[in-house]
Structures are given as structure tokens and as C-alpha cells.
Amino acid sequence: MTTGQSAGQDANLKASPSTGPSHGPSYGLAPAPSHGLNADELRRDEARERLVMFGLSVPAIMLVLAIIVIPVGWLFWLSLFNDEGALSLDNYTRMLDSKSYTRIFMTTFNVSVLTTGICVLIAYPFSYFLSQLPKRWAALGLFAVLLPFWTSLLVRTYAWLVVLQRKGLVNQWGIELGLWEQPLKLVHNLNGTLVGMVHIMLPFMVLPLYGSMRAISLDYMKAASNLGASPARAFWTVFFPLSLPGLFAGMVVVFVLCLGFFVTPAVLGGGKVVMVSMKIETLIDLFFNFGTASALGVVLMVLTLAVLFLAHRLLQLDRVLGGGRGA
Amino acid sequence: MSWLSKPASDIQITHGARLWLYVVAVLITMFLVIPTLIVIPMSFSDSQYLEFPPRIWSLRWYDNYFGSTEWMTATWVSVKAALFTVLVATPVATMAAYGLYVSNVRAARFIFVLLITPMMVPVILIAIGVFFAYAKLKLNNTMPGLVLAHTVLALPMCLIVVSAGLRSYDMNQERVARSLGASRLKAFLLITLPQIRFSVVSGALLAFVVSFDEVIVALFISGGDMSTITRSMFLALRDQIDPTIASISTILILITTAALVLTQVFGKSDSG
Secondary structure (H helix, E strand, O other): OOOHHHHHHHHHHHHHHHHOOOOOHHHHOOOOOHHHHHHHHHHHHHHHHHHHHHHOOHHHHHHHHHHHHHHHHHHHHHHOEOOOOOEOOHHHHHHHHOHHHHHHHHHHHHHHHHHHHHHHHHHHHHHHHHHHOOHHHHHHHHHHHHHHHHOOHHHHHHHHHHHHOOOOHHHHHHHHOOOOOOOOOOOOOHHHHHHHHHHHHHHHHHHHHHHHHHOOOHHHHHHHHHOOOOHHHHHHHHHHHHHHHHHHHHHHHHHHHHHOOOHHHHHHOOOOOOOHHHHHHHHHHHHOOHHHHHHHHHHHHHHHHHHHHHHHHHHOOHHHHOOOOOO | OHHHHOEOOOOOOEOOOOHHHHHHHHHHHHHHHHHHHOHHHHOOEOOOOOOOOOOOEOOHHHHHHHHOHHHHHHHHHHHHHHHHHHHHHHHHHHHHHHHHHHHOOHHHHHHHHHHOHHHHOOHHHHHHHHHHHHHHHOOOOOHHHHHHHHHHHHHHHHHHHHHHHHHOOOOHHHHHHHHOOOOHHHHHHHHHHHHOHHHHHHHHHHHHHHHHHOOHHHHHHOOHHHOOHHHHHHHHHHHOOOOHHHHHHHHHHHHHHHHHHHHHHHOOOOOO
């Protein structure tokens, strides 16, 4: 398609004299009309050009192979050896046997589910509100979402640490207003972790939700109310189902990001909330135990990819996330 | 209060009936914005505990930051790494996006998925993998090592943004240029690139942010004089609350806000 045009023109110019008998043998030999004469040549030319174009992606492919595929493959290989250096599945069976590993996976799962759930509860009404505003005002609301989105993750985690600490703002105000007397332990525990993670994940939920809600034509709602539905009924039977693709997309993204979360739980959890990624860091940092750490990492990756794959199958996520060519 | 009984939209629901929604939306906006912004006044507090509002104003924590060789070195490492990442990731991603789009072979879709794996594999696994590989290659604690790793992390975002730009671009324009005798490269540089420039610039901006904001990989593969600012911040945060970080945070927030406002003012998307 793309290569045919210019090559085709050249070929036609060259080929047109071939109808005359007095011209060179290479043109005069073929009895077929000119386009048939060069069809093979053109096809080969196009294939060659496609290959060259495809070659443009080689640097990117090499980089991903060198930095991701080969090292991760290597880690996978390492995870198959036990402490004595023999080929075994010890690193994996230990995860099932040991209570501490099961607890870490449960914590990771619980934190991810809770964060995703709270994000849905907060993001849905907020996105709905934004989607009902005129575009100009909605842009202002989106600014409130984008500002934290673009602000460094560490800065936001730090901000929560400052706000929630023992002598922090929330405790200070709560005591001044007489809501509670002793400073509450708001951070360095699960609560602090959840607050921080919800804050960081909200934009990932709001943006796809807002996108899908904006796309819902108000005419559907008008039709529903014309037919006698109350606003609540019109919302639940018409609007809500139409907003589900955005909701699911946001949930998948948030859940998957939560599974691998490291910085926020490490800072706001105060060692009480141990997620898989934090355990991996400790194993490398303190014990230099690549085998066990790799096994944990591989399981984490498989879980992540499984969620993404299922979501892709069930929800056709690529329509939401974009990808490939005009999917 | 007659405003409350007016319909809020064409669907006969009144502002009054939606009042709860407005209250909730305002609360959520506050939840989103205030914790980030409140760090700014607090960073000017003289106290170790960062009171709000500060009883005594001071630039103590800024002095701490600008006066510390360690923080300054870390800042430069981060800025340099992010700039180099932009310089490598943007052309590599643009080439890949263009190549995959134009060649349109069956494998293109597969390659696209391969190229966005850095976004799907847990970062911690990438971090220890790179750490392990770099240990063999002696690339730990070096700038090239850091830039390579960050480039790969930035690649997916860059690729997605530039691909989206290409999809909404009318490739016939490039065909016209080529039929008029321009070479492929010339047609791309003079016709296509100027029209997808917003996507390319967004991709570059994303690459900068990904690199500058990255903590986990840097935690493993950078250290000593090559420690990035986010790595130093993370380590300082995990151990104790160092108020110097408030001043650094303030500077970062102001840069972010300025960049966001600038893109809102000058930015026009070319992807529709």
C-alpha cells in the first residue's frame, strides 16, 4: 500500500515504452501489459521496503530484550536452583509451605483489593460529577486530578507522611476540634498505606471512567426520562451499564499497579505492611538471595500478567488502553 | 435557594437532588489537591515537625538542600539521567512506532506487545534483573547503565503516545511528498514529523517524567555519587522524616505545576 505509489510511478514510466517493438530486450520480452510486467518486481520492492521499515523498530526491540527479557529470563533460571545449587522447585514450594510467604501474598492481595474498592467508591461519583459539567469546568476538575498525577510519587507519599504523622495536621486539627484526645496512629500502619495508595491510584481510575462517561450521549438519559423513568432508575438502567467499560479498565489498571507497589507501602506502612515487592527488596538487599527473590518476582509477574490477560480477554482492554494499529 | 429547585440538566433532576454529589465532589477535590499543596507552606517552617501554619517562617530547609553537596550531586544525576533518557527514548520510540505502523506486517502487533512489556512486568522484578545483569557487565552505579534502564522503562509510554499520533495522521500526505520525488526520510522529516510533533513532544515529556520520578530501579542500580535524587529521598524517608525533603518537594511541585499550566496554555493535541 504505502510503498506501491512512488515505485509504481517509476515502473509505469519505464514500462510504457515496452509496447513499442524497437526498445530494449528487457522490456520487449514480456507479452503482458505493463502493470503485469512489473507486478513481481513491485511486490518484491514492497516486501523489501516493509522489511526496512520494520527494521526501524530493531533498536527498541534490542533494548527491551537486553534490559527486560534476558535479565528476567535469567532470574527465572536462577529461581529453579535451591540453596545447594541443585535444580529444584524448592523456591516455589517454600512459598506454599511457609506461613510468612502466604501472609505476604495475602497482604498484597488484600491491600490491592481494598485500594481498588475504595478508589471505585471515590472515583465513580467524582467522575460522574465531572462528566455532567460543561467541558470548560470539567477541565478545571481534571486539573485537580492531573496535578497529583504528575507530581512525583515520592512527594505525595511524603506529603501524607507529614499530614498523618503523630504531630501532623490531621491529629492537630482533630484534637483542637475535640474529635479525639490522644494523637491517633494514622501512619506507619495499614491505614496510612491505604490512604496514600488510594491517593496515588485515583487518577488511574478517574481518567478512564471520565472518558467513558463523557462518551455517553445525554440523549439516552433524556429518552429514559421521557419514557417515565425516574432519574435514579434512568441512571441505574441506562447510564451505569454504559459506564462499565471505563470502570473495569480503571479497576484492572489500579489492581495491577497495586500488586507491584513498593514505595508507598514501604514509607507509609512502617514495616507493618509487607508487600511482595518489599520482601523481594529485603531478600536482595540483606541476604543477596537471588533464588528466592526471583521466584517471588516470577510469581508476582505471572499473577500480574494473568490479571491483564483475563481482563484483555473478557473486556477487550486494548480498546481502552490503545495499542497496535487502529485496533 | 431557588437555584436548588432548578433542573441541573435536561433530565429533570434538580440541583437540590444533586447537592450531595456537589459536596462529595468538593471533598474529593480537596483530598486530591490539599495534601500535595500543603507541603509548600510547611516547607517554610522553622520547626523540625513542619507545623501548619508555620509559627516561625524560615528558609532553613532550603539552605539545607542547596548547601548539601550530596543533595546537589543527586539532583544533577537525576536531571542528567532524565535528559539523556529523553534523547535516547524519544527517537528510538518514534522510529519503532513509525516502522511498526508503516510496515503493517503481521508480526507488528506482536512486537508492539513486546515493546510495552516494561509497563506490565512488575518494576521490582525488572530492578533485580537489571541489577543482576549489570553486576556482570559492571554497569551498576554508572550513568550509561541508569540511562539504558530508564530508556526501556520510558519506551512503552513514548511508543503508545507516538503511535496514537500516527494513527490520527493522514499518511497520504507523506505519499504525496514521496510521489513528488522526496525520499522517505525527507518526506518523514518535512511532512510527517511536523504534524505529529505534539505526540513526539508529549512522548519526550513522559520519558523525562518516568526517568526523573523513578525510584525502584535506581534504588538497586545507582548509588554513591550516582545516586538519583528520588533514591536519596526514598532512603531518607524510610529512615526518618527529614524536613529537607519538604523543600525539595516544594520545588518539584512548582516545576510540575508550571509545566502543566504551560501545556494547557500552549498545548494543542494532534491526536484529536
